Amino acid sequence: MNYSIALVPGDGIGPDVIAPAAEVLDAAGDKFGHVFNYVELEAGGRAIDHAGEPLPPETLEAAKQCDALLLGAVGGPKWETLPGNLRPERALLGLRAGLEVYANLRPAALLPQLRSACPLKDEVLAAGNGGGKTGFDLLIVRELTGGIYFGKRGRSGNGDSAFDTETYSKEEIDRVLRTAYAAAEGRRKKLCMVDKANVLESSRLWRELTQAVSREYPHIETSYMYVDNCSMQLVRSPGQFDVIVTSNLFGDILSDEASAITGSIGMLASASLGAPSSSPAQKGRRGIYEPIHGSAPDIAGRDIANPLAAILSAALMLRYSFGLEREALTIEAAVNAALDAGLRTRDIAGRGADTGAEKIVGTREMGNAVLNAVLSGA
């Protein structure tokens, strides 16, 4: 099967990490008999320099023609003084809106090889796991295109009062809930809906709809938690969570908290999904896939950046947009194999380098190790 992928390397370390991600995709294609055709597109600072705007219309149009989009990162000091609507980050909002991706999925798991990067104590990591293994493996599903970030806002009086509005329609909530339940099906079958239903009317609507949708998924354990409690539980016993589904604002904050407890920004992937697609290549959903880190201008172009978040984002693309689960698992296993072999980029290095248990490598060597592990099936 042939798949067309829009590649948006972007700025800073974006190109550094997208190159190995595409090479790993190609290795998976060779192994399993798929062809990935790339269409490289400009967005962010690079597009501002060349076209005078962060998201040229031709970039969006071309992205819409592709089966999925893999993005590096945008932004950097060079463009920081531009007005808000001309900043590189506008490209992200434009792509999300233009491709109509409404559910953001952020897996956050503690890999045993990276235990030392996690700031939590052993007893915290053991809590909530039913006395079994330690660690956590959770997925935050955040509503991405509604709520307070898109609601009515303004100033009143003489400008000495300001307001923002949290508004959600049933349709907006329902579709993200269904995304979260579908994700829970393929995981440990637990879903926690996080809200502030003791105060907010919009949260009460989320709760009503969750109760209704949960009846269609009786085999999935549904629970409810207030957001203030959830932010505490994430650092007290993260092992209790499987899938968390929540609104745009709460998800923005909780997903950053969840990524911080893994201790390794260079490892975390994300998927932003839209409606199921009618394209024959897309067995799954339209999607934008990107590492959660930014453009890291401090290390750009120096063969230092960790490419694993971008590579794991590519695996999510195979899973959610193309329905290629076996191929996605192969890439994830290859990342594990590279870590098991002791390879570490600087950001995830522990003290093992002193004892010879770890070897510090650059972006390219890490990417090649994953690629070889994909090909050898390790």
Ligand code: NAD
């Ligand atoms: P950042 O994520 O770029 O960097 C934070 C720190 O983490 C830096 O020390 C950086 O060197 C390190 N880091 C990040 N990714 C890494 C990787 N893969 N390997 C090793 N180390 C890594 O966040 P920031 O410094 O706040 O932002 C830099 C620029 O990126 C800003 O212009 C910001 O607006 C932009 N940004 C873009 C996105 C995006 O494109 N989705 C997201 C966040 C920030």
